[in-house]
Amino acid sequence: MNRNKKIIIIGTVASSLYTFRKDLILSLVNKGYTVYAFTSDSNDTELAKIVQLGAIPTHYDLSRGGLNPYEDLSNTISLYKKIKKIQPDIVLSYFIKPVIYGTLAAKLARVPKKIAMIEGLGFAFTEQPEGYSKKAKIVQRVQVALFKLALPLADKVIFLNPDDPIDLLKSHHIGVKKIEVLGGIGLNLKEYPYQPISLESQTRFLFIARLIREKGIFDFVEAAKIVKKIYPNAIFTVLGGIDEHAHGAMTKFQLDELIQSNIIEYPGRVNNVSEWIANSHVFVLPSYYREGVPRSTQEAMAVGRAVITTDVPGCRETVIDGKNGFIVPKWNPQALAEKMIYFIENPEQVQVMGEESYKIAQEKFDARKVNERLLKILGV
Numbered sequence: 001m002n003r004n005k006k007i008i009i010i011g012t013v014a015s016s017l018y019t020f021r022k023d024l025i026l027s028l029v030n031k032g033y034t035v036y037a038f039t040s041d042s043n044d045t046e047l048a049k050i051v052q053l054g055a056i057p058t059h060y061d062l063s064r065g066g067l068n069p070y071e072d073l074s075n076t077i078s079l080y081k082k083i084k085k086i087q088p089d090i091v092l093s094y095f096i097k098p099v100i101y102g103t104l105a106a107k108l109a110r111v112p113k114k115i116a117m118i119e120g121l122g123f124a125f126t127e128q129p130e131g132y133s134k135k136a137k138i139v140q141r142v143q144v145a146l147f148k149l150a151l152p153l154a155d156k157v158i159f160l161n162p163d164d165p166i167d168l169l170k171s172h173h174i175g176v177k178k179i180e181v182l183g184g185i186g187l188n189l190k191e192y193p194y195q196p197i198s199l200e201s202q203t204r205f206l207f208i209a210r211l212i213r214e215k216g217i218f219d220f221v222e223a224a225k226i227v228k229k230i231y232p233n234a235i236f237t238v239l240g241g242i243d244e245h246a247h248g249a250m251t252k253f254q255l256d257e258l259i260q261s262n263i264i265e266y267p268g269r270v271n272n273v274s275e276w277i278a279n280s281h282v283f284v285l286p287s288y289y290r291e292g293v294p295r296s297t298q299e300a301m302a303v304g305r306a307v308i309t310t311d312v313p314g315c316r317e318t319v320i321d322g323k324n325g326f327i328v329p330k331w332n333p334q335a336l337a338e339k340m341i342y343f344i345e346n347p348e349q350v351q352v353m354g355e356e357s358y359k360i361a362q363e364k365f366d367a368r369k370v371n372e373r374l375l376k377i378l379g380v
Helices: 012-022 022-030 043-052 069-088 096-108 132-154 161-171 217-230 252-260 272-276 295-303 335-347 349-363 367-378
Strands: 006-010 034-040 057-058 090-094 113-118 154-161 179-181 202-206 235-239 282-285 306-310 325-328
Touching: 006 022, 006 069, 012 043, 022 034, 022 367, 034 043, 034 069, 057 161, 057 272, 069 096, 069 295, 090 096, 096 113, 096 132, 113 132, 113 282, 113 367, 132 161, 132 295, 154 161, 154 367, 202 217, 202 272, 217 235, 217 335, 235 272, 235 295, 252 272, 272 295, 282 295, 282 335, 295 306, 295 349, 306 349, 325 335, 335 349
Parallel strands: 006 034, 006 090, 034 057, 090 113, 113 154, 154 179, 202 235, 202 282, 282 306, 306 325
Antiparallel strands: none
């Protein structure tokens, strides 16, 4: 047992620490580590949840949006002081800004082991149908310059899919000590148990994501319109919050129009996601956002649902085309609609491919197995 060993996990919002790092924190505590959970955005309820896991929540300052070098430098120095005071054996940082500034601060504090985890390349690397926006190009250039500064200092850089290290490190000539590809972060499969499918009702297609263009909401809607011209009783359900501040977000007005015209049903944000997945037949995520491996797709697969998703990094890690669903080109509602129609006309494939999804989820997305791999990468 490593009684005196200390690890700092640097994230952003507290909810990501107790939602996505829960099993990792529990495993580290179980191995005798003192775990410090660094968060830049939290409330008392969220901090209490971190304490319940056995970790010590610690606040640090981070400007999540925007590019203010003076503020970022000041925050990095402040972070360095907090890390130096604790004198950890390992610093694990995840999300783009914590990876950059957390790795720099950990190097300054002479931490023996620095691990950076990049869970998708984010907005700056997300290509739009009309090409990269001016803002995305500027942000990408700045991020690449900062990655060139920080990532060579990390002992290991973890990615969730095999495309990201190519598009970030190889394309931009960033040298690092060691690359690890972890795969999806995984789920507690007990929270998403397999649910048999009822093929007697109308075919239900489910979309779960923020209602922004990059996640594919507009392509989902356009495909639904195409399908409904032929099969008007098909049901299209959308779960996810409106984010009107985001560029290219669906507005409340657009959403209300779609609900009133019976294109989609929208229960809004729900707490019982697994039940909504269980009541659906096919999960659809036509995203082109540069994320690691979409969690919502992992959830749907664990419950045993066929998946239609896009041929983009992260998304393509979830589907074996023709086995547990289909991979379609991005920005192509017609191709998406054709695969939806396939499931309506071949309902037995909903069952067959759903069972394949379940098998893949058991193998690839079990948080216990993923954590074992992550602990091995951390060397604990």
